[in-house]
Amino acid sequence: MSNLQPPRGTADILPQDQRRHRHVTDTAQAIAGRYGFEEMSTPIFEATEVFKRTLGETSDIVTKEMYVFDDKKGRSITLRPEGTAGVARAFITHLRSEPLPLKFFYRGPMFRYERMQKGRQRQFHQFGVELLGVPQPLGDVEAIAMGAHILEALGVADKVTLQINTLGDAECREAYREKLVTYLEGFRSDLSEDSLERLGRNPLRIFDSKDESDRAVVKNAPRLIDHLNQASTDFFDAVKGGLDAAGVAYEINPGLVRGLDYYGHTAFEFVTKTLGAQGTVLAGGRYDGLIQLMGGPPTPGIGWAAGVERLALMTAEAPPAPRPVTIIPRDPAAQTQALVLAQQLRRGGLAVDLGYSGNLKKRLDRANKAGATAAVILDGDSATVRDMETGEQTDVALAGLEDHLQRYR
RNA sequence: GUGGCCGUAGCUCAGUUGGUUAGAGCGCCUGGUUGUGGUCCAGGAGGCCGGGGGUUCAAAUCCCCUCGGCCACCCCA
Numbered sequence: 085m086s087n088l089q090p091p092r093g094t095a096d097i098l099p100q101d102q103r104r105h106r107h108v109t110d111t112a113q114a115i116a117g118r119y120g121f122e123e124m125s126t127p128i129f130e131a132t133e134v135f136k137r138t139l140g141e142t143s144d145i146v147t148k149e150m151y152v153f154d155d156k157k158g159r160s161i162t163l164r165p166e167g168t169a170g171v172a173r174a175f176i177t178h179l180r181s182e183p184l185p186l187k188f189f190y191r192g193p194m195f196r197y198e199r200m201q202k203g204r205q206r207q208f209h210q211f212g213v214e215l216l217g218v219p220q221p222l223g224d225v226e227a228i229a230m231g232a233h234i235l236e237a238l239g240v241a242d243k244v245t246l247q248i249n250t251l252g253d254a255e256c257r258e259a260y261r262e263k264l265v266t267y268l269e270g271f272r273s274d275l276s277e278d279s280l281e282r283l284g285r286n287p288l289r290i291f292d293s294k295d296e297s298d299r300a301v302v303k304n305a306p307r308l309i310d311h312l313n314q315a316s317t318d319f320f321d322a323v324k325g326g327l328d329a330a331g332v333a334y335e336i337n338p339g340l341v342r343g344l345d346y347y348g349h350t351a352f353e354f355v356t357k358t359l360g361a362q363g364t365v366l367a368g369g370r371y372d373g374l375i376q377l378m379g380g381p382p383t384p385g386i387g388w389a390a391g392v393e394r395l396a397l398m399t400a401e402a403p404p405a406p407r408p409v410t411i412i413p414r415d416p417a418a419q420t421q422a423l424v425l426a427q428q429l430r431r432g433g434l435a436v437d438l439g440y441s442g443n444l445k446k447r448l449d450r451a452n453k454a455g456a457t458a459a460v461i462l463d464g465d466s467a468t469v470r471d472m473e474t475g476e477q478t479d480v481a482l483a484g485l486e487d488h489l490q491r492y493r
Numbered sequence: 494g495u496g497g498c499c500g501u502a503g504c505u506c507a508g509u510u511g512g513u514u515a516g517a518g519c520g521c522c523u524g525g526u527u528g529u530g531g532u533c534c535a536g537g538a539g540g541c542c543g544g545g546g547g548u549u550c551a552a553a554u555c556c557c558c559u560c561g562g563c564c565a566c567c568c569c570a
Contacts, residue, residue, distance in 0.1 A: 089543090089560080089561060092560085092561070092562095143568095144567080144568050144569080145568085145569085148494070148567095148568090149568080149569090166569095166570085194570080196568090196569080196570090198494095198567095198568075198569080199494075199495090199566095199567090200561090200562070200563080201563075201564070201565085202563070202564080203570080204568090204569075204570080208570065209570090210570055211570095212570090278566085278567065281567095289568090292568095294566080294567095353569095353570095360564075360565090361564080361565065361566085362569075362570080363569095364569060364570060365570070366570075367569080367570065388570095389570060390570065391569090391570030392570080393570080394570060395570090412529095414528080415528095416528095443528050443529095444528045444529055444530095445526080445528065445529060445530075446528095446530095447529090447530090448529055448530040448531095449529095449530050449531085450530085451530065452530040452531055453530085453531095456530090459529085459530080461529080468529095470529070470530085472530070472531085475529090475530085475531085477529085
């Protein structure tokens with residue numbers, strides 16, 4: 085029994101859940117398409133370097149969450165923990181001289197070695213978008229508006245709020261970081277263990293701490309938002325103005341920081357309170373330096389990723405399974421005739437279920453369990469169509485059957 | 494990685510201070526119906542009580558380890 089369980093943090097997605105997941109990604113895909121985004125897929129694993137360099141050596145993902153292993157030739161391989169690095173890599177290897185901008189979306193599994201919680205697994209699925217080659221804040225606005233649009237289409241907009249922040253450009257972020265660290269150094273003894281850790285790695289994170297003592301320290305700390313240079317301020321203002329114009333509601337959260345090193349300027353998260361501690365449902369930001377950092381041509385980018393499982397948990401009802409029409413030969417020896425008829429109707433666009441064995445009673449029972457809208461009881465040249473909702477039966481000549489069944493599509 | 498709670502039929506759960514053949518509802522199967530589903534009635538199958546070790550005359554129940562889940566921290570989708 086124990087070895088028949090899927091590995092920790094993974095899950096079998098059975099049809100009912102799969103329908104929810106599909107609903108999420110299909111909805112996202114349809115709307116992304118309206119914004120001119122096209123699907124692409126990158127490998128599920130990459131050379132470890134691809135993630136190490138892009139996510140930052142000190143990020144949590146790289147230091148403790150990656151699935152890393154050596155392949156048979158001794159190359160270090162990593163199961164992708166996120167999607168942007170792979171898309172950026174693919175851009176560099178194939179698309180660097182394509183006319184910009186480029187708009188992609190992707191969907192698929194991601195892997196992070198983490199402790200389980202609701203809405204958090206070791207293998208999970210993301211739907212993400214990347215917009216490459218747009219340095220203007222309009223790109224940020226459009227990407228965020230598209231995210232909001234998708235959440236609205238999924239019917240979860242009222243359970244979600246958008247938080248935005250700016251991380252500034254590289255220049256002012258560095259200058260600010262030094263100021264902040266200097267300030268925090270003065271309160272070393274008041275900081276929590278976690279925050280001392282963060283001090284070296286990602287001091288901005290300390291603003292997010294839930295520790296009482298940390299909060300007190302941070303209360304009077306210098307804020308990035310007060311240390312932005314003019315260019316960064318203008319950029320942020322333009323993003324906010326654009327969101328206002330597009331009718332996308334947001335709140336500014338100065339504590340919002342991206343965990344990955346490649347982000348700059350805009351950072352945003354759509355969060356919900358309905359999923360416990362895992363409130364983030366769709367999040368992203370601008371990553372202008374990433375592609376160059378990976379050895380590609382300087383190319384600005386902005387993107388986000390949404391957690392499919394989390395969104396599926398939030399959507400109320402799974403879309404119903406398609407309901408077939410079932411073909412039942414009155415004489416079991418007419419099985420082949422039933423098969424031929426089923427094929428013909430399927431070619432005509434109907435969902436058709438074939439009873440495989442058993443008597444009429446048993447087959448009707450199965451048809452009922454399969455959710456059939458109607459049963460076609462085949463008897464020589466004619467057929468009786470039984471409406472499975474009302475129980476009403478109509479005799480139909482085989483020639484007119486396909487027409488008659490149109491009402492059950 | 495840290496801390497807390499939990500693990501009994503396919504599913505949701507009950508199981509008294511350790512004490513004989515471990516229960517219910519739903520689901521599943523069969524029959525009532527010599528060829529018509531859903532409702533109803535009757536019957537039936539199905540549990541090494543997550544796994545391993547220990548304490549005891551006796552363990553689903555107590556202890557340890559392990560696997561898995563939930564919750565919080567960390568971090569994130």
